[in-house]
Amino acid sequence: MTNAATRAEALHLTGERTVPGIPEENYWFRRHEAAYVALLPHCAGATVLEAGCGEGYGAGLIAKTARRVLALDYDVPTTEHVARRYPDVAVARANLAYLPLSGESVDVVANFQVIEHLWDQDGFLAECFRVLRPGGKMLVTTPNRLTFTPDSDTPLNPYHTRELAPSELDGLLRAAGFVVQSLHGLHHGERLRELERAYGGSIIDAQLEVVMGSLPGQAVWPAGLLTDVAAIGAEDFSVRGDDLDASLDLVAVAVRP
Secondary structure (H helix, E strand, O other): OOHHHHHHHOOOOOOOOOOOOOHHHHHHHHHHHHHHHHHHHHHOOOEEEEEOOOOOHHHHHHOOOOOEEEEEEOOHHHHHHHHHHOOOOEEEEOOOOOOOOOOOOEEEEEEEOOHHHOOOHHHHHHHHHHHEEEEEEEEEEEEEHHHHOOOOOOOOOOOOOOOEOHHHHHHHHHHOOOEEEEEEEEEEOHHHHHHHHHOOOOHHHHHHHHHHOOOOOOOOOOHHHHHHHHOOOHHHEEEEOOOHHHOOEEEEEEEOO
16 A cells, blocks of 8 residues: 555544554554554453544454454544444444443453543443453553653643553552552663664654644654654564553553452
């Protein structure tokens, strides 16, 4: 597929949701994809609900190993896009405050880069607990507040309502009745650390400087930077249990007793 065709097929950018197939978005897409890849073993042979599917690439990836995937999103153009592009995924429009499933009906709930957008995080987790079968797993990824918005409890990202530190995510899950099986962090791997050094210490800041210093839709990317960003793969990130406070994103697996 040509780059132009890929852009035409891709769901439109919102300023927050990342989509595949766009070189300028590739760092964020691969960063999110890396968490899906790390958690895929928990979805093998399972009935999976993805609560907040966005563009749908994650649900499509899960569908390659799960028995069945139901993807939910509130936005109608999004659900129409997912149904069109990912035929192995069942999709429905829903408000995550009230999951349209009966109790104890799924094996896994996946919630990737979504909980930070929700006003009632406790209520959402209670709904996830309700629809999970005993022994079912809750998979959550979210930006680490300690590194994403390090100097304030108020998110700088206007799309976020409440960001979470590792202890806060752990506490939310336990308060909802879950047993936290693992709480890991996503970090840059060695190749990304090399890029960090090449771009003055932060590959993220190098990208933001281009985007934030330009009018919407008119960013001019230095050719070298765009080439480096477009070449990033999911394997350039690592998910591990050490140095959690310094992680970029939190990656949690919790079990309904």
